[in-house]
Amino acid sequence: MTYLITRSISGAALALLVSTAPIAKAETPANQLVIGTSLAQVLSVDPQQGTEPKTQEILAAVYDRLVYVDEKNQLKPQLAESWTVDQTGITFKLRDAKFSSGNPVTAKDVVFSLVRLLKLNQSASSYFKNSGFSADNIETLVKAVDQKTLRIELTKATTSEDLLYRLAMGISSVVDSVEVQKHFANNDYGNEWLRTNAAGSGPYVLRRWTPNETVILEANKDYWGSAPKMVRVIMRHVPESQTARLMLEKGDIDIANALTAPDVKSFVGNAKFAIDATKVGGFYVLAMNAAREPLSKPEVREALAYGIDYKNIAATILGPYGRPRNVPVPEDWAGAIANPDWSFQPEKAKALLAKAGYPNGFSLTLKTIAQPPRVDMATAIQANLAQIGVKVEIKQGNGADIVAQHRARDFDLLIPQSAAVMPNALGALNDFVTNPDNRAEAKNAGNFVWRSDWNITEINALRDKANAEADTAKRADMVKQLQEMFIAQKPAVLPMFERFEPIVRNVNVVGYSPNLWALNRLENVTKTAKK
Known part of the structure; x- marks a missing residue:
């Protein structure tokens, strides 16, 4: 053998x-x-x-985080043996643990990691920025009480549940502060070293x-x-x-x-062999650059929504990878609204293009990472849109290139994928309804909507209210309204398919x-x- x-x-x-x-x-x-x-x-x-x-x-x-989410989407302790929630914050008690360097894991390491997240100011930090944390306030909101006790204050923009789920994300991994600080260079918080090395527990x-x-x-x-x-x-x-x-x-x-x-x-x-499919609460998305003509026009964006054969793409290409869905909340999650009538209707799409001033169509480029199933999706979308008079040129690239172009607003159309920040309707909506500052100089590349240059002031304001609302019934009403407003504005970040992650294992x-x-x-x- x-x-x-x-x-x-x-x-x-x-x-x-x-x-x-x-x-x-x-x-x-x-x-x-x-x-x-x-x-x-x-x-x-x-x-x-x-x-x-x-x-x-x-x-x-x-790495470890304070808490984690298991396969049933339940919050469980990890580095935190326990935690206590009160009206203004959360107090965590840490277990005895060591980093792979041999250094003990302390509350100071957790503080360092969360401060580093905000100070480093990469796109990953947007998940905490959207809950009211910032590089300016993080050091006042996160404190080491003693070596094994940590206190995080809530902001006005978040609830304890929201914060706990964000602490369970990979961006909240706790790094070895002693080891990382040895590799600081040019105020990079050890980023150059940690890009290719690890300092976890x-x-x-x-x-x-x-x-x-x-x-x-x-x-x-x-x-x-x-x-x-x-x-x-x-x-x-x-x-x-x-x-x-x-x-x-x-x-x-x-x-x-x-x-x-x-x-x-x-x-x-x-x-x-066994086939497992994980429900991730995210979507395959058609991102449209709303700052570019003709995609700035809602009628054009809706025409594209009617110009895609979701049912056939799901059947012939996606299979276990996804199912059609144009509302950015999984259809079987509590609070999800019904799908709009954005099925493949070429004649309706053509009428919308004519109304917008494009009876003869136009040309666009579509960028995608060169891996399944997105390449095949792009080819199918290209063929679909040709039937409504929209000529699409596909440009494939590696992950580094396409992600960078998405974050730089350098595209007409692009196929990214979203993720849910919580296993509920508001968590699934997060990527689609968050854009607090659409200005180019804001450089909010961590926000999915910002990348499409789609200004959603009213939607974002309601999202902020929902995120901070502790009353379950009131929050549910806001979540329903968010979905309705999203559809009504003919989104520049169009969810096409609810995303699953299939694996095959021995x-x-x-x-x-x-x-x-x-x-x-x-x-x-x-x-x-x-x-």
Whole structure:
């Protein structure tokens, strides 16, 4: 039997073997987990910077947060053994834990991490800015009472529930302040170093990251919890779906989580594999640059909404990756309103274009990251819009390029994906109804709507009120109104499909449980004996 890796191999030899392992006659070791994935969007492993889903899985293994959200979307303690909520804030009691450096985890480390998030001022900080925290006030709102006690004051723009869910996000990972401060350079808060290194207390340590090739995680001997069952986790960059499917079938990898819908479906009925689909509360989105003609006109944006064959794209391309939905709240979540009539209606779309002054259509570019299912979605949208007179040129790129262009407002159309900040209607809406300052000089690239240059002053004001409302009934009414206002304004950030994250795993892999934000903890993953 040919093994992909063995425990005695050195780091350099291991990396070489991982990248050149033969496809035939392979089987991963019983104490190692190998994941075939796409690492194209892993641009930084700095937890206060990287927000992409595949980055989150790395962060979840390497770092801890005060609290986390389990696979049932329930808040659970992590570094915080307990917490007490009162009218003005939350007090946390920390457990005894060490960072992988051997330094103890203290309340000062938590303060440092949250202050760093706001001071670093990357797009990730928008999730706290939208709840009233800022670089100016964060040091007055977050305090270390003693070595194991932390106090966070609520702002007028948030509730305790809202804050707890944001503390469970990857951006709230607690970093080793002692270690990180050794690597400060030019007031970067250690960002240059943390982009490629780690300083966490999680069940694994980052041993190697080669962009677009390999991530190697090894069990943290100082982890405060139960020792990880897998001594090593390897994430292999396998962007070609057919290659990943073959590797999974032959035993080179244990899990594939970047397959196309047809390749996922090919495992249906195969008793050796299991298919899991995680509901993430997010959406595949058609982002339109509302500052550019003709997309600044609501009639044009609505015409595009009527010009997409959602049902056929879902059936032929997305499959387990999504289902049609134009309201940015999953249809089965409490408080979700009914979908508008934005089905594929070419004649209605043409009439709207004519009303807007474009009876002969126009030309646009559509940018997308070159990975499934977005490339195939882009091709289908191109064909659909051609039927209403809109000529679309598709431009593919890697994650770094497309994300940067999205944040720089450098696009006509673009296909990003959203995420829910809480497992409820308001959490799903967050990306679509938040834009406190649309000015270019505000540089609010962390806000999904800002990137589309879509000014939504009234919607944002109602979102702020809903986010700070503690009364459940009042908040529910506001959430309903937010959805109605969003649809009425013909959004420049058009949700097309509710997003799911399907994975295929060997049935002997147990305990791999993807969650809301791809923060998949790996310490409890085991492998049963193969029959």
